[in-house]
Amino acid sequence: xxxxxxxxxxxGIRDTLYMTFGSVLIGYxxxxxxGILLFVTNDNGLKPNRLVYRILDFICxxxxxxxxxxxxxxxxxxxxxxxxxxxxxxxxxxxxVICAAPYIxxxxxxxxNDVDTGxxxxxxxxxxxxxxIITRVLLVEARTSLMTGFTITTGLLLGxxxxxxxxxxxxxxxxxxxxxxxxxxxxxxxxxxxxxxVIFQIIQNLGTGISMHFDKRKx
Amino acid sequence: MxxxxxxxxxxxFEVEGHTITALDGIxxxxxxxxxxxxxxxxxxxxSTLVRSINYLEKPSDGRVLxxxxxxxxxxxKELRKQRSNIGMIxxxxxxxxxxxxxxxxxxxxxxxxxxxxxxxxxxxxxxKLVNLEDKEKAYPSQLSGGQKQRVAIARALATNPQILxxxxxxxxxxxxxxxxxxxLLKQINEEMGITIVIITHQMSVVTEVCKxxxxxxxxxLVEEGFVDxxxxxxxxxxxxxxxxxxxxKYTPIERLDTERKIRIVFQENSAYEPIIANMILKLQxxxxxxxxxxRNVNGRAVGEMILGLPGRHDKQGEIIEYLKETGIVVSExxxxx
Numbered sequence: 001x002x003x004x005x006x007x008x009x010x011x012g013i014r015d016t017l018y019m020t021f022g023s024v025l026i027g028y029x030x031x032x033x034x035g036i037l038l039f040v041t042n043d044n045g046l047k048p049n050r051l052v053y054r055i056l057d058f059i060c061x062x063x064x065x066x067x068x069x070x071x072x073x074x075x076x077x078x079x080x081x082x083x084x085x086x087x088x089x090x091x092x093x094x095x096x097v098i099c100a101a102p103y104i105x106x107x108x109x110x111x112x113n114d115v116d117t118g119x120x121x122x123x124x125x126x127x128x129x130x131x132x133i134i135t136r137v138l139l140v141e142a143r144t145s146l147m148t149g150f151t152i153t154t155g156l157l158l159g160x161x162x163x164x165x166x167x168x169x170x171x172x173x174x175x176x177x178x179x180x181x182x183x184x185x186x187x188x189x190x191x192x193x194x195x196x197x198v199i200f201q202i203i204q205n206l207g208t209g210i211s212m213h214f215d216k217r218k219x
Numbered sequence: 220m221x222x223x224x225x226x227x228x229x230x231x232f233e234v235e236g237h238t239i240t241a242l243d244g245i246x247x248x249x250x251x252x253x254x255x256x257x258x259x260x261x262x263x264x265x266s267t268l269v270r271s272i273n274y275l276e277k278p279s280d281g282r283v284l285x286x287x288x289x290x291x292x293x294x295x296k297e298l299r300k301q302r303s304n305i306g307m308i309x310x311x312x313x314x315x316x317x318x319x320x321x322x323x324x325x326x327x328x329x330x331x332x333x334x335x336x337x338x339x340x341x342x343x344x345x346x347k348l349v350n351l352e353d354k355e356k357a358y359p360s361q362l363s364g365g366q367k368q369r370v371a372i373a374r375a376l377a378t379n380p381q382i383l384x385x386x387x388x389x390x391x392x393x394x395x396x397x398x399x400x401x402x403l404l405k406q407i408n409e410e411m412g413i414t415i416v417i418i419t420h421q422m423s424v425v426t427e428v429c430k431x432x433x434x435x436x437x438x439x440l441v442e443e444g445f446v447d448x449x450x451x452x453x454x455x456x457x458x459x460x461x462x463x464x465x466x467x468k469y470t471p472i473e474r475l476d477t478e479r480k481i482r483i484v485f486q487e488n489s490a491y492e493p494i495i496a497n498m499i500l501k502l503q504x505x506x507x508x509x510x511x512x513x514r515n516v517n518g519r520a521v522g523e524m525i526l527g528l529p530g531r532h533d534k535q536g537e538i539i540e541y542l543k544e545t546g547i548v549v550s551e552x553x554x555x556x
Contacts, residue, residue: 122313125273126327126378127303136329140317216358217316 005188008175013195015089016171019161023096024154030101034060035108036134042109046120046130060102068099068160072167089170092161100157107149111142144215151207155200162196172196220287221248222382222414223272228281230267230438241267243438244281249431251381254408254415256429256446258461261420264438269384269418273305274298286381303331306375306413310387312367314359320346320370321355327377338377345373349403365396372403376413383407385417389424401428422461426450426516434458447516451484451548463525479528479535480509480552483542486521495524498541504534525552 034056040046041053066074072095076086079094115138123137139146165173172192180189230242241264249255259265270276271283274290283290285301293301314323321342328338346352349369359367368388375383385404389397405428408415417429425432425446432449434442436457442449453459463482485494499506507527514521528535542549 116311116313116316118309118311118313119315121275122307122309123326123330124275125302125305125307125384126330126374127299127301128330129299132330136326137315141315143317215317216319217360 009172009188009191009195012170012172012175012192013199016158016161016173016196016199019089019092019096019164019169019171020154020158022090022093023100023157023161024150026093026097027100027104027153027157028150030097031104032108034101034105035112036138038105038109039112039138040130040134044117046133056105060105063098063102064106068095068163069166071095071099072164072169087168087170092164092169092171096157096160096164099160100153103156104149104153107153108146111145111149112138114145115141144211144217147207147211147214151204151211154203154207158196158200158203220251222251222286223247223249223416224282224284224287225268225271226282226284228268228271228278228283230264230271230276231279241438242271242278245435245438245440247433247440247443249414249416251414252408252412253431254405254417254429256417256419256425256432257435258419258422258425258432259435259457260461263435263457265418265420265435266386268435269307269386269416272382272384272416273302273307303327303378304380305382305384306378306380307384307386308368308371308375308388310390312359312364312371312391314367314370314374316359318358319355320351320357320359320362323359323370324374324377327374331378341377342373345376348376348407349373363396364392365399368392368396368400369403372400372407376407376411381414383413383415385415385419387418387420390419390421397424398427404428420461423514426514426521428517430517434461447519447521450514450516450521452550481526481528481539481542482550482552483524483526484521484548485524486519492545494542494545494547495526498538502534502537502541504529504538506538 038053038056038060041049041056043050043053045053063071072092075095075098079091080086082094083091085091119137119141120133123133128137161169161171162173162176165171165175165177168174172195176189176192179185180192225245225247228242228245228247229240232239232241245268257265257268267276271278272285274283285305288301290298290301315326318326321339324342324345325335325338328341329335333341343352343355346355349372351366351369351373354362354366354370359370362370371388372383383404388404389400392400401424404415404417407413417424419425429446431444432446433440434449434455434457436455441455442453442458449458450462453462495506495508498504506529508524509527510525512523514523526538528538539549
């Protein structure tokens with residue numbers, strides 16, 4: 001294997017990590033508040049609001065029901081508007097974020113739903129405001145579950161970033177498609193697949209390890 | 220003036236198009252410094268009632284006054300401030316599982332915006348009060364049920380409240396731990412003068428620490444007064460049931476074919492006298508003791524017996540007469556209980 005291929009694969013790893021973590025982080029900027037809002041406006045939430053809940057619920061479900069590959073193509077004009085081009089790893093982050101945000105919102109909502117309602121009631125009985133309950137009770141008590149959700153989302157986006165390779169997204173997926181599929185270079189394809197598996201394992205184990213470390217419930 | 224005044228409190232819930240009346244016109248006043256019991260079977264509405272005292276449940280009708288202030292008239296912000304003046308503990312402790320003991324106790328102070336250093340000092344003092352000085356760094360999962368409730372009590376007292384609400388606070392604990400938590404509550408009441416409201420379904424909890432009690436049945440207040448008086452003369456069916464206990468069935472009574480049964484209650488002084496033996500010797504009548512029990516009512520030993528009387532009516536009258544003369548409280552027990 002020559003230097004050029006190695007250089008290409010290293011760049012592929014870099015691009016993959018850039019797309020994955022770039023989209024997961026921006027995705028959380030949108031998805032976390034959205035998830036909190038879903039939890040808060042739910043019928044049993046801190047401030048029930050059926051209209052707001054239904055609108056958010058609807059938007060989340062619509063976006064999540066579109067297959068990622070189709071979303072990727074549908075969003076090309078939008079991506080071009082924001083990034084200036086529709087190919088390359090930075091451009092791929094746009095559809096990844098749009099795909100991830102509603103998913104993250106759901107994951108966050110479900111984590112918050114798992115917080116014992118008794119603890120929320122106790123905080124209310126102490127005179128905590130809703131903002132205090134969210135920032136000092138919910139996000140703290142749910143942190144293990146939130147971190148697990150973060151890990152799962154990252155893994156999902158790693159896979160999706162590879163999928164974006166089919167339309168010139170860059171990264172390891174792009175290499176696998178170009179060399180493995182179009183040029184029949186099976187060795188390069190296998191290398192990229194193995195690398196994707198290794199990266200996935202590292203993310204998963206790191207995520208689980210960190211969330212376990214911060215969990216004070218079982219010791 | 221009463222510290223807690225509940226006037227004609229009604230709470231209705233809408234459940235799937237039906238209206239359920241959880242509380243029905245309850246009027247109650249609780250004096251400053253009291254330990255007040257609110258007892259009822261599960262589903263009687265007592266949890267809703269205690270949540271009305273700090274307005275976690277907003278009543279459908281009626282008023283709640285704390286120290287003369289009508290809670291309905293307060294803004295959200297004022298209400299939150301008022302709540303920090305009312306501590307609350309729960310059946311499931313409701314501690315923050317991801318925070319250690321000290322941080323749990325500091326939590327209400329953090330919410331109130333008190334400086335960290337000051338809060339930590341307060342937590343230290345409170346841990347001493349509840350006898351858990353060595354657990355300051357422990358997490359709730361490392362504590363026993365009784366220890367968790369002690370932490371919860373310390374947390375509830377952190378903001379120096381005037382009132383402490385206890386919602387089935389001992390129901391998840393074994394009898395010995397229950398006794399230690401109750402004596403801690405009593406100590407807090409005596410030393411700090413905090414008014415304590417205890418919600419429970421266990422009569423033993425009420426007789427152990429409460430001065431006064433209110434009995435709630437199907438959302439209504441059916442009986443209210445001093446615990447010793449109600450223990451001696453329960454009037455409502457709910458009170459009788461709670462005192463005699465559902466778990467102890469009078470199955471032997473039917474088999475003995477006794478026509479008439481009476482419940483007698485005797486106080487410490489009469490407990491030394493062999494009253495039943497003397498009576499049998501004097502009146503020459505057989506008497507069946509169907510059940511006997513001794514209880515601690517506000518620190519006094521009080522004996523309770525269910526007697527089966529012989530068939531002859533004149534003898535029955537004599538027995539009751541005799542017992543009343545010796546200063547014993549006598550009441551009839553009906554069969555269907």
